[in-house]
Amino acid sequence: MVPEVLLALLGVPGEVITLVPATSDGGQERFRVSPDLPFLEPPERASLDRLVSLGYAFRCLERFVAREDEAGTTMATLPSGPDASFAFNAPASGGSLYRRALAAGVSEVLATYESAILRLEQDILRGVTPALPAALESALSGFALVLPALHVTLRPVIERPDLKGAPLLHHLHAAALAAGAPQLEAALRSLRARCYRxxxxxxxxxxxxxxxxxxxxxxxxxxxxxxxxxxxxxxxxxxxxxxxxxxxxxxxxxxxxxxxxxxxxxxxxxxxxxxxxxxxxxxxxxxxxxxxxxxxxxxxxxxxxxxxxxxxxxxxxxxxxxxxxxxxxxxxxxxxxxxxxxxxxxxxxxxxxxxxxxxxxxxxAKLAKHLEALRSYHLLGRGDFFQSFFEEAASLLAVPPRANTAEADVAAPFAAAASKSSASDDPLLPRFRLRFVSPNQGVDDTGAGAGGSNVQKRGPNVRVPSYDGWDGLELEYATPWPLGLLLTRSVQRRYNHLFQYLFRLRRAALALDDAWFALRRKSASGTLRWTTTPGSFTSGHGVKGFGGDGAFQLCQRVRHDMAFVVNNWFTYLQVDVVEAQYRAMIERVEASEGDFSECQRAHRAFLAALTAQSFLDLPSVSDVIETIMRLAGNLLAVVKSLPSDGLGEGVGEETADEIEAIGAEFSRQSAALYTVLRSNRLANDPKAPFLRTLLLRLNFNGYFFDNAAKTSSGHDAGGSDAPSVRSSASSMKSFRSGWGEAIPPMPSLSLKRGI
Structure with a gap:
């Protein structure tokens, strides 16, 4: 009987020690002493049943080790160089590195147990250990707790081939904490260390x-x-x-x-x-x-x-x-x-x-030079270059773009501006090129069209004000290796938001400058006399519907007020926002002493500050600025339509109404901007310190907000609410377009008062 018991202890059942299969009522598979042995006393039978439970645990654990070894036979050796194959990245359907490591640890435990069984057999043959159940149980007492407990602990691992990786480590960690017995805890820790290896x-x-x-x-x-x-x-x-x-x-x-x-x-x-x-x-x-x-x-x-x-x-x-x-x-x-x-x-x-x-x-890779180039071109920091570009492209931008050739059309003035400005010696300029993405050409990563003449939404919290059909212009930058680690596509999209914002604001400011030149040229051929005060006219003629001021004087007054807001807004963005934040970022980069993570954080903070301080994340402000920019283009179109004799007799009632409507709409937008910028919500916003800088520029003489307050109080006195930004933006569709084209009229504004 002793040989069969020893074989059973190594997981091999026979006639004396039999394998009892699992039953449908929940009974588990196990080893037990055959009931056909009448010469065994109940205590001996119980002792042998406890003893052969070690053999059943050994049998299950050994099968687990064999199965994991078989699953790992297809594994290749560990790559050891930078040119190693990447075939190891694709998840396989079966197997596990961690389970194989666990199986190797279990195999060591089983090998120790096998050695103990062999020594026990030799001791029995030499007569050192009596062939009694109690003596055998005493000789293997060191495994009586660990081996069955390991089997119970690893049973979920054995039954679930998908338990691997971190879940397997968590399972072993929890089992070690709940082990209680020092021997079992040490064994589980050793197995977990194998997986960690x-x-x-x-x-x-x-x-x-x-x-x-x-x-x-x-x-x-x-x-x-x-x-x-x-x-x-x-x-x-x-x-x-x-x-x-x-x-x-x-x-x-x-x-x-x-x-x-x-x-x-x-x-x-x-x-x-x-x-x-x-x-x-x-x-x-x-x-x-x-x-x-x-x-x-x-x-x-x-x-x-x-x-x-x-x-x-x-x-x-x-x-x-x-x-x-x-x-x-x-x-x-x-x-x-x-x-x-x-x-x-x-x-x-x-x-x-x-x-x-x-x-x-x-x-x-000279990061600082590339950041300077992005500031110079994406953020319009190189003023002489863009001034030359706008001069070269003036006639092109004055007409609607042709979607098929727009990109090629702007390439010529872009190159000409480079040769006529300080950018001619910039080695990084060839990395920049203007692209045109029409509304129907595609969709960007955020799901919004890349271009368009109405609303442009870029990202979940950013709205870039629109200007006209050339809104699809973007500035592309060819990023050299390894600067793509820092200047990603997402970063370049944010730079493009700011580029388009500044570019459109600059175009609106130039439209107002063109209106001033047009008024001066037209007045030079008539009887209007210029005074030494900018924006003032004197004339001996009145214009019907305008009292004694005349159409030219009213256009100049409206233009002057618009230019004050647009130019100060643009100056705030370039000086108080871009330049100030750029210097702060460069100081952080220089102080980082080459720490890549710190440079990345400094650049992210720079872009976040530009977006916040430009108020691009406030749609209400973007709506107002969009309407004001479009008013600037509409005013230029009206000025160009005025007669060139300077007298005003040729100014019809429709044109007079249009001029008054532009002025009245600008007053409403000023009041709307005043309401937004002075709201309690912004006063308690993190933008408040930068908002005060903007308000100081816009209201340094008190004129802007005094005028806006009067307009706002005039609406209140009339029993109407403050102007809606979005509704006023849509009402602009009744005006003349920036290219002198007729736009379907909206309901009459019936505004007959000056500004």
Whole structure:
């Protein structure tokens, strides 16, 4: 009988120790002593039943180990270099690195148990140990608690092949905390340490070589499938020259000209569900950062192509740090995961990689020069260039764009302006080009059309005021590698919001300047006499419907008031917002000492401040500015339609009504702007300090708000509410368009008072 008991202890049932199958009423499969042995006393039978339960646990655990070994036979060896294949990134249907590591730990426990059974057999044969159930049970007492408990703990793992990765580690962690017995807790910690060792192998491949070895989707760094609406995942497929191979369109640039954006921002992300116990989100993001930085530094492109930019010493230190951490946790810490040691090791790996990446982006790639170029062109900082451009493109912008040729049409004045201004010596100017996206040409990432003459909504909280049919103009910037890490498509969209805003405001201001020149030319041929006071006329003739002022004087007064608001608004944006925030950002970048993360935060803060202080996130303000800009274009069209004799006899009643309507509408918009800017909501808003700067510019002599307050009180006295911004914007459709075209009339405004 003893040989059969010993075989049963190794998981092999026979005639004496039989396998009892599971029953339908909930009875579980188990080993038991055959009931056909009458010579066994009940105590001996009970002792043998307890003893052979070890054999059944061994049988189940051994089958688990064999199954995991079989599932892992197709696994390739660990990649060890930066040029390793990326085939390890695709999740496989079965298997698990963590389960294989667990199976290896269980195999060690079973091997120890097998050795104990062999020693017991030898002791029985030599007569050292009596062949009695009690003696056998006493000899194997060290396994009586651990082996069955391990089987019970791992039963969910055995029954669920999909329990792997972080859920498996959480299961082992909870089991170790609930173990109670020191022997069982130590065994579970040892098994958990085995799984963590697999995690460290993945960590080593990712943070040292930039290779994601995760065939079963268990690591917390995951490839981004599809990358949203911006194309497929970019996983480092390069040609011989070091440029990215074509994988799909990306904006207006070739796929290889994204500046490294897809690799950095769209390739990988942290999966919260895959975080194991003890690994917090900041540490996981530090690991993500380190791996992405290694991928960037070991696969340079563009002018940096030719070899790895990551020093070998950095990779060697990171390798030693991770191996030391795994060794300490596996041997010197009883398998307990040390969170502080892990985070310290991760930071020790991240810091030198981040320093080298920051050095590459800030110093080697000359980040400051590219930021200066974006300020000069996207934010209209190079004034002489844009002044030349508007002069060259004046006739082109005065007529509606032709969607098929608009982009080519503006290219000529853009190039001419470059040759006639200080931009002629700018080596970065060729990276900029004007693009025209008509409303019907496509939809941007936010779902809004990229162009249009009415409402333009870019992003969830940004509204760029519209001006005319040339609203589809955008400024594209070809980002060099590795600046795509910082200047992403999303960032360039935000720059384009500001470019279009400033560009349209500047066009409105130029329209008002053109109206002034047109009035002066027309008056020069008539009897109107100019005074030394800007905006004033004297004339011996009156105009019907205008009292004694005359059409020319009324146009000039309306133009002067509009120009005051538009020019001060534009000056506020360029001086108090763009210039001030740009200097603050440059100071932060210089003080960062090449820290890439700090540079990224400084640039994000810069863009956020520009959007907030420009009030682009307040639709009510954007609506007012949009209407005022369109009024400027309408006023220019009216001025051009005035007779050139300067007397005004040819000014008809319809034109007179139109001039008065423009002036009255501007007064209403001034009142609306006054109401919004002085509202209690904005007074308690974080924008309040910047709002005071704007109010100081607009109201330094008290005229703007005094006039707006009078207009507002006039409405109140008349029993009507304050003007609605959106309704007044729609009423502009009754005016003449900016190109002198007739627009279907709206209901008559019947406004017969001056400003």
């Amino acid at each position: 697999a995690m460290y192998q993945q960590l080593l491949a990712w943070t040292v070589h930039g290779v994601l070895v995760d065939p079963h989707g268990e690591f917390w760094v995951r490839p981004v499938e599809g990358a949203g609406g911006d194309g497929g995942v970019y996983l480092g497929d390069f040609d011989e020259s070091g440029a990215a191979k074509a994988t799909g369109a990306l904006g207006g640039n070739a796929p290889g000209d994204d500046g490294g954006e897809r690799e950095w921002h769209r390739g990988f992300q942290v999966s919260l569900e895959a975080l194991p116990p003890g690994v917090e989100l900041p540490a996981a993001e530090a690991v993500l950062f380190a791996g992405r930085a290694v991928r960037v530094l070991t696969r340079p492109r563009g002018e940096f192509a030719g070899g790895s930019l990551l020093p070998d010493a950095v990779a060697s230190r990171a390798t030693e740090a991770l191996r030391g951490l795994a060794r300490v946790e596996g041997e010197g810490n009883d398998g307990e995961f040390d969170r502080l040691a892990f985070e310290s090791t991760v930071e020790g790996i991240r810091a030198p990689v981040a320093a080298r990446l920051g050095e590459l982006v800030v110093r080697d």
